[in-house]
Amino acid sequence: MSNDILMKGNEALAEAALAAGCRFYSGYPITPQTEILEYMSWRMDEVGGTFIQAESELSGINMVMGAAAAGARALTTSSGPGFSLKQEGISYLAASELPAVIVDVMRIGSGLGDIAVGQGDFWQLTRGGGHGDYRTLVLAPASVQENADLICEAFDLAEKYRHPVLVASDAAIGQMIEPVRLPEPRKHDVDRYDWTMKGCQKGDEPRKFQNRYYTDPGYEGFLRNKYAQMEAEEQRFELVEVEDAELILVAYGISSRVCYEAVEIGRERGMKIGLLRPITLYPFPLKAFEKTKTAKAFLTVEMNILGQMVDDVRLACRDSVPVQHFGSIFSIPDTDDILTEAEKILERQAKQS
Amino acid sequence: MILRAPETVSFTTSGFCPGCGHGLAVRLIAEVMEEMALSEKLLAVLDVACGSLAIDAWKFDTVMAAHGRPLPVAVGIKKTRPDHPVMAYIGDGAAYSIGMAEMMHCGIRNDNIVAVVINNNVYGMTGGQCAPTTLPGQKTTSTPYGKDPDISGMPFQVEAAFSGFKVGYLARGGLFDVPTINRSKMLLRTAFEKHMAGDGFCLVELLSPCPTNLHLLPVATMERIRTEVTVYFPLGEFQNNTREGK
Numbered sequence: 001m002s003n004d005i006l007m008k009g010n011e012a013l014a015e016a017a018l019a020a021g022c023r024f025y026s027g028y029p030i031t032p033q034t035e036i037l038e039y040m041s042w043r044m045d046e047v048g049g050t051f052i053q054a055e056s057e058l059s060g061i062n063m064v065m066g067a068a069a070a071g072a073r074a075l076t077t078s079s080g081p082g083f084s085l086k087q088e089g090i091s092y093l094a095a096s097e098l099p100a101v102i103v104d105v106m107r108i109g110s111g112l113g114d115i116a117v118g119q120g121d122f123w124q125l126t127r128g129g130g131h132g133d134y135r136t137l138v139l140a141p142a143s144v145q146e147n148a149d150l151i152c153e154a155f156d157l158a159e160k161y162r163h164p165v166l167v168a169s170d171a172a173i174g175q176m177i178e179p180v181r182l183p184e185p186r187k188h189d190v191d192r193y194d195w196t197m198k199g200c201q202k203g204d205e206p207r208k209f210q211n212r213y214y215t216d217p218g219y220e221g222f223l224r225n226k227y228a229q230m231e232a233e234e235q236r237f238e239l240v241e242v243e244d245a246e247l248i249l250v251a252y253g254i255s256s257r258v259c260y261e262a263v264e265i266g267r268e269r270g271m272k273i274g275l276l277r278p279i280t281l282y283p284f285p286l287k288a289f290e291k292t293k294t295a296k297a298f299l300t301v302e303m304n305i306l307g308q309m310v311d312d313v314r315l316a317c318r319d320s321v322p323v324q325h326f327g328s329i330f331s332i333p334d335t336d337d338i339l340t341e342a343e344k345i346l347e348r349q350a351k352q353s
Numbered sequence: 354m355i356l357r358a359p360e361t362v363s364f365t366t367s368g369f370c371p372g373c374g375h376g377l378a379v380r381l382i383a384e385v386m387e388e389m390a391l392s393e394k395l396l397a398v399l400d401v402a403c404g405s406l407a408i409d410a411w412k413f414d415t416v417m418a419a420h421g422r423p424l425p426v427a428v429g430i431k432k433t434r435p436d437h438p439v440m441a442y443i444g445d446g447a448a449y450s451i452g453m454a455e456m457m458h459c460g461i462r463n464d465n466i467v468a469v470v471i472n473n474n475v476y477g478m479t480g481g482q483c484a485p486t487t488l489p490g491q492k493t494t495s496t497p498y499g500k501d502p503d504i505s506g507m508p509f510q511v512e513a514a515f516s517g518f519k520v521g522y523l524a525r526g527g528l529f530d531v532p533t534i535n536r537s538k539m540l541l542r543t544a545f546e547k548h549m550a551g552d553g554f555c556l557v558e559l560l561s562p563c564p565t566n567l568h569l570l571p572v573a574t575m576e577r578i579r580t581e582v583t584v585y586f587p588l589g590e591f592q593n594n595t596r597e598g599k
Contacts, residue, residue, distance in 0.1 A: 024433060026425075050432040052428070052432070055454055055455070055458040056454060058422065058425075058454075059422070059425040062418060062419065062422040062425035062429070062455075063428050064429060065422075065426050065429060066416065066418075066425065066426035066427060066428060066429025066430040067432060070429065070430040070433035071433060072429075072432075072433040088419055088422075089419065089422070092419050096416070190434070197396045197414040197416070197430060198434070199394045199396065199414060199437060200361075200393060200412055200413055201393050202393060206411075206412045206413055206414050206415060207414040208408055208414075208417070209415065209416040210405075210415075210416075210417035211417070
């Protein structure tokens, strides 16, 4: 498909996953990701793949683990509480060096929270939400188009590193309808890699998917290098009007969409304001901060209460300037409110200098 | 006497305790695979704990899954490689406690995989705690005064739990003397034949000795299975169904 069509974010993500060669999906219903599961329930059959509505998220992620070990491009999706249940499986995928893609269509809150928009899973997404010594690549789409593009990239990265890759969507990106150009369909061969399960031939060494702590004396160095390579090669970000900006908004996902407008209106009012949009949440785009030398302050704009991204921004700018948080809950941040906060920060900085 | 074993059994130092039933089960599975010419096709999934040591005791492509999750992992493998035999090899804790939801739903969906459940009435690797299969009155490290069924329930019988729906095959064998060991091999063979014929979920439970955690000599452990364990866990074939319209 080469023309733009109108699609809901969740459905565009599902269709693009199929275009990337995904032929295994297992998940469990939870708002606001359920459209992905529903779409897969009929569409996967049309393309000759496997769709399973699992009895739980635990089972769903473990079915994905099996499919991944057998060579399939495998996907599961969830939100908030269900995403927490998948953490056991994600930790095992990381420890077993298995590629898979897991989507978290974020909703608000800890515990049950609510089905409303939220970006409260940043810590869980970027720190490795399960037990042990691992992290996961995290891609954060900010549009329906990026939902489609990044889900494809997620499968490629998962295989490049033999590692689970997370896509941090949110309720707004998942539910809204926008024009999207779907990627060209690609075929994936389950025998593409020698390491996948296919039966051990006489005289060969069997393929074992287990913790390498037991078996590989070089595992420490291997693991450190793996994440060092991700941090060196996989930082993705977008910069908007940062060349002379004194205040830089830092936002991803749906919050960044509002920040484009805030920058545009702020610039019309003569404010030196810009936007840094992380597309990878891990690795956090440190390289972007090499281009923000005129910044006198950063303001993270996120839909959570505690300012979960602030720590990463402070590290990235080495605490050279103040980093503040503008949070919203139950609603997407409002452009005027962001600009009011921005004006206050810029005035304070002007007084100090 | 010459010791013979299938090529898929490793002649390395095993992690299994002396007198443990795992070694017997591993060998029986390897023999059945050899006889059915499936040795180069089998894709296996292990649980953690004692059974996970099989990863070095056999030479099959193997995933070591999280505790209680080998069944869904096996389902994912089978759906991706439908021409291969796919087996989950798990203990009674994985099968009937932490993995109970997975077990029941494999049965309800009649997923086309083989499950081999090693039932030794205790949690072995963690040092002999009470399991859903522990017998009434049995002393374990978490029921030091003996298991009280009023508190912990009666031993879990899978054939009773599965009586409400049809699965491809459901049987229980023993690993406590030569006749039951030979019989268990036939049960495993039937399970794999039905699995390859696409008849659905094929579960073989094997009553297995754990001398370490029962604090008994191996022969006494086997004798205990015959006299005490089979009272609650009768041997036999409970279901043998053919999938219609496959």
